[in-house]
Amino acid sequence: MTAIASPSQVELLDREVCATVFPPPPDLTISEFADREIIVTTGPLAGTHWQTAFAPYQAGIMNALLEPGVEIVVVCGSAQWGKTACAVCVVAYHMVHDPSPILVVEPTVDPMAKDFSRNRLKPVIEASPALKARVAKARSRDAANTTLAIQFSGGDVAIGGANSAASLAARSRRLLVLDEVDRYPKELPGEGSTLAIAFKRTQAYRRRRRILMLSSPTLRGGPIDTWFHRGDQRYFHVPCPGCGHMHAFRWENVRWTDDDPVTARLHCPACDYAIDDAERVAILARGEWRATKPDRDDRSIVSLHLWEAYSPLSSLREIVTVFLRARAAQKAGDRSEMHTWINTTLGEPVEPDDGEGVEPHMLLLRREPYGQDVDAPEGVCAVTLGVDVQDDRLEYLVVGAGPDEETWLLDRGVLPGDTSRPEPWDMLAELLDVEYRHALGVTLPILATGVDTAGHRTSEAYDFCHRKAARRVFAMIGRDGQRPIVSSPAPRRWGRGARQVPLYTIGVDSAKALFVSRLALTEAGPGYVHIPHADWADEELAAQLTSERLVTRWHKGVPDTFWKKIRPRNEMLDAYILAYAALRLCNPKLDQWAEALRQRAAGTDAQLAPPPPPRRAPWLSPRRGWLGRRG
Numbered sequence: 001m002t003a004i005a006s007p008s009q010v011e012l013l014d015r016e017v018c019a020t021v022f023p024p025p026p027d028l029t030i031s032e033f034a035d036r037e038i039i040v041t042t043g044p045l046a047g048t049h050w051q052t053a054f055a056p057y058q059a060g061i062m063n064a065l066l067e068p069g070v071e072i073v074v075v076c077g078s079a080q081w082g083k084t085a086c087a088v089c090v091v092a093y094h095m096v097h098d099p100s101p102i103l104v105v106e107p108t109v110d111p112m113a114k115d116f117s118r119n120r121l122k123p124v125i126e127a128s129p130a131l132k133a134r135v136a137k138a139r140s141r142d143a144a145n146t147t148l149a150i151q152f153s154g155g156d157v158a159i160g161g162a163n164s165a166a167s168l169a170a171r172s173r174r175l176l177v178l179d180e181v182d183r184y185p186k187e188l189p190g191e192g193s194t195l196a197i198a199f200k201r202t203q204a205y206r207r208r209r210r211i212l213m214l215s216s217p218t219l220r221g222g223p224i225d226t227w228f229h230r231g232d233q234r235y236f237h238v239p240c241p242g243c244g245h246m247h248a249f250r251w252e253n254v255r256w257t258d259d260d261p262v263t264a265r266l267h268c269p270a271c272d273y274a275i276d277d278a279e280r281v282a283i284l285a286r287g288e289w290r291a292t293k294p295d296r297d298d299r300s301i302v303s304l305h306l307w308e309a310y311s312p313l314s315s316l317r318e319i320v321t322v323f324l325r326a327r328a329a330q331k332a333g334d335r336s337e338m339h340t341w342i343n344t345t346l347g348e349p350v351e352p353d354d355g356e357g358v359e360p361h362m363l364l365l366r367r368e369p370y371g372q373d374v375d376a377p378e379g380v381c382a383v384t385l386g387v388d389v390q391d392d393r394l395e396y397l398v399v400g401a402g403p404d405e406e407t408w409l410l411d412r413g414v415l416p417g418d419t420s421r422p423e424p425w426d427m428l429a430e431l432l433d434v435e436y437r438h439a440l441g442v443t444l445p446i447l448a449t450g451v452d453t454a455g456h457r458t459s460e461a462y463d464f465c466h467r468k469a470a471r472r473v474f475a476m477i478g479r480d481g482q483r484p485i486v487s488s489p490a491p492r493r494w495g496r497g498a499r500q501v502p503l504y505t506i507g508v509d510s511a512k513a514l515f516v517s518r519l520a521l522t523e524a525g526p527g528y529v530h531i532p533h534a535d536w537a538d539e540e541l542a543a544q545l546t547s548e549r550l551v552t553r554w555h556k557g558v559p560d561t562f563w564k565k566i567r568p569r570n571e572m573l574d575a576y577i578l579a580y581a582a583l584r585l586c587n588p589k590l591d592q593w594a595e596a597l598r599q600r601a602a603g604t605d606a607q608l609a610p611p612p613p614p615r616r617a618p619w620l621s622p623r624r625g626w627l628g629r630r631g
């Protein structure tokens with residue numbers, strides 16, 4: 001080597017040698033590193049230097065990884081607090097100051113892991129000179145940089161998906177970043193828990209490993225909730241502008257007037273001072289993380305909680321607006337929006353919906369009279385039928401529906417007989433012709449029927465659905481897992497003539513969750529389920545409607561949530577869901593139907609109306625034999 005390096009090149013070389021050979025300067029924290037070296041590449045501040053001061057709580061999160069003895073940092077929080085940006089800063093710090101093998105795990109390889117790499121990490125590497133220098137040097141030696149693998153001098157970053165065992169099963173890793181852990185698959189077939197697989201990668205580093213776990217929670221007892229409670233449970237405390245009292249923001253201290261989100265303020269728990277949005281963001285700068293469980297057993301775990309009130313990008317008005325919308329949906333019987341709000345705004349888990357509060361005797365207490373000689377009260381404008389098929393009987397439930405999916409149970413019964421023979425099916429065919437006497441003096445036919453064709457007597461059930469297709473008798477099969485209440489049909493061929501019948505899949509988990517939440521409503525209105533004073537609306541019916549609960553079980557530290565039968569028989573629950581699915585398939589505009597029904601009734605002379613048909617044949621009594629004998 002003959003050329004003499006210019007002073008600037010020597011200086012540059014020295015800095016690089018120092019960074020590689022010597023440990024990072026002990027006084028440089030991750031947030032200080034980020035402020036010095038990271039260029040923001042997304043959002044309104046793109047192109048500027050990262051400023052931890054913009055969201056001051058981020059410093060305590062990132063720097064917790066450098067606290068002596070700490071191996072695992074858990075952040076349980078809402079969406080929107082800068083989670084991904086923090087993850088990028090932590091990875092970047094280790095690339096420059098503490099080079100080691102790094103693994104980032106996203107819930108899926110495609111699109112989430114690829115998205116993290118392409119849109120979050122790589123642009124920052126490109127834009128930030130300190131990082132670019134690290135990667136560029138490696139690139140000249142090794143062309144192995146791909147979307148999911150980035151080589152740098154002293155280590156590499158692998159980006160994997162929790163849905164792929166292959167992407168987790170690589171070499172040992174010192175730094176592990178686990179993003180959105182509550183959205184990981186619980187287990188990989190034949191591999192065990194995804195979290196356990198990822199943790200195994202860090203084993204070789206023992207006490208020198210660093211794990212950053214970030215997620216919005218889902219259910220109480222889910223992964224992030226569980227790990228949060230294993231740590232010291234830090235909350236970000238800020239001083240009240242009025243009295244200086246240090247406190248953490250809490251949802252119960254958010255107050256507003258007249259359902260107007262513009263009036264929302266955060267109140268100081270000590271002096272009741274009303275903190276507005278400008279003050280809320282300003283006092284973050286004087287905030288600090290305080291542990292609420294400092295005396296935990298395992299000092300290697302730090303856990304921190306954040307919710308949307310801490311985000312400088314959010315406003316109290318937005319938080320309250322979304323809450324009011326979720327509350328309205330909940331009042332109508334749909335709790336899913338409220339769950340999402342609790343998870344992603346409050347950063348809190350929801351309690352598993354175990355059906356508590358819907359005890360059978362409570363259902364019986366709220367039975368109501370429908371009226372003399374009336375099968376369907378005024379609110380009903382469509383009638384559907386659900387049929388559960390057993391080897392020795394058919395069980396059915398007749399459900400009336402009105403605007404906003406308020407429903408009325410109209411009739412229930414058992415059609416006894418070996419269902420491999422025609423008799424019970426013939427009785428069901430007769431039942432399809434029954435008309436229901438409406439409070440307005442008209443009669444309502446059965447609009448549609450859902451028949452369970454899974455398990456028992458499949459081909460007889462298909463036969464019946466095929467024969468009665470013109471009467472909108474639908475073949476249905478229940479499937480668990482996250483899926484819509486009714487999916488588009490799959491053609492099903494069966495029998496000698498290979499006839500075709502459309503088979504509709506019902507998302508039983510979604511349907512049961514909706515039904516259980518509606519059954520819990522206590523006031524008539526949208527979604528409410530009405531039960532009449534009738535001999536068939538008895539303890540057995542109430543027990544069956546409340547026969548299943550959503551429970552969470554633990555298996556190797558992973559929660560498994562499923563519906564559990566708490567009573568042996570659940571035919572009426574199934575039948576309600578089949579009737580409801582049949583209604584959804586017809587998708588009637590129920591408020592327009594209600595209006596049409598009123599017009600029809602107004603034009604009908606009650607004197608001249610044909611007498612109502614006999615309401616039900618003698619063999620339709622649930623009291624006859626079957627229920628009594630088995631119950």
Ligand SMILES: [Zn+2]
Pocket residue numbers: 240241242243244245268269270271272273
């Ligand atoms: Zn105060």
